[in-house]
Amino acid sequence: MKKNFIFLALMQFSFCFGLNFQDVYHNYLGKRAYEKGNFSQAKEKFSQLIVGTDKKDGRANFNLGDSYYKEKDYDKAIAQYNISLLDKDFVSRSFAQQNIGNSYFKQGDLEKAKKAYIEAIKEDPNNYQARLNLEIAQKAQQEQRKQQGKEGSQDNQDKQDGEKKENKEQNQQKNKDKKSSQEDEQKQKQSQEEKNQKKQDKDDKKQDVGKKDKQDDKKENKAQKREAIKKKMADKKIDKILEKEKMLRLKKSKQEGEVPASGKYW
Numbered sequence: 351m352k353k354n355f356i357f358l359a360l361m362q363f364s365f366c367f368g369l370n371f372q373d374v375y376h377n378y379l380g381k382r383a384y385e386k387g388n389f390s391q392a393k394e395k396f397s398q399l400i401v402g403t404d405k406k407d408g409r410a411n412f413n414l415g416d417s418y419y420k421e422k423d424y425d426k427a428i429a430q431y432n433i434s435l436l437d438k439d440f441v442s443r444s445f446a447q448q449n450i451g452n453s454y455f456k457q458g459d460l461e462k463a464k465k466a467y468i469e470a471i472k473e474d475p476n477n478y479q480a481r482l483n484l485e486i487a488q489k490a491q492q493e494q495r496k497q498q499g500k501e502g503s504q505d506n507q508d509k510q511d512g513e514k515k516e517n518k519e520q521n522q523q524k525n526k527d528k529k530s531s532q533e534d535e536q537k538q539k540q541s542q543e544e545k546n547q548k549k550q551d552k553d554d555k556k557q558d559v560g561k562k563d564k565q566d567d568k569k570e571n572k573a574q575k576r577e578a579i580k581k582k583m584a585d586k587k588i589d590k591i592l593e594k595e596k597m598l599r600l601k602k603s604k605q606e607g608e609v610p611a612s613g614k615y616w
Contacts, residue, residue: 377593394412408439411437419453424457428454432446444472444474444612447473455486460490464488
């Protein structure tokens with residue numbers, strides 16, 4: 351009974367105002383679905399309404415934009431609100447601009463949201479909600495910039511800390527390389543010193559052997575000289591003994607009247 355009453359009322363309304371009943375009916379069904387939260391059905395009905403009109407009907411595109419907005423499809427919502435603004439006879443232009451600002455705000459584009467709110471206020475200076483939303487967007491943008499400044503400062507600090515850490519690591523690596531180079535030089539120097547010492551020891555050993563040989567030769571020469579002296583002394587003693595014996599024999603021969611043989615006597 352209620353549906354029949356609504357149907358008759360819509361027919362009477364469209365007849366009185368010279369409107370297309372089909373357009374009025376689709377608009378009614380779309381609003382009803384929207385109020386029940388059935389935004390998918392609302393989109394369908396508002397889209398049918400747009401097809402039935404000149405496609406630039408401000409009211410229908412605005413309502414379709416609201417349906418997209420409720421489904422969080424903000425890009426399509428913005429597109430429909432902008433189409434609604436093409437209708438010069440559309441009376442809710444300020445609200446369309448306001449909802450464009452809301453869509454940008456939801457997307458996090460605060461600069462575009464602010465511009466849309468300003469346009470909404472230009473369309474209707476008495477649009478209090480647009481003024482309030484503009485203040486909220488401005489405060490949110492200030493907070494965003496502060497946060498970005500902090501993040502930028504933190505990024506700079508992190509960058510500086512990173513550069514300090516990198517420089518420290520580079521210095522540590524340089525010191526390590528320098529220490530390693532010094533150690534290598536020390537090892538090479540020590541190795542060279544050991545080689546030089548071995549060579550010196552070898553040379554000293556050769557010198558010691560040469561000295562020993564000379565000393566042995568000297569000792570041998572001394573021994574030979576001593577032997578030669580001893581032999582010479584022995585020969586002298588023998589000669590003295592033989593001479594003495596000869597004299598004794600000669601003396602004895604004289605006493606006995608013997609004549610010694612000529613030549614050397616042994």
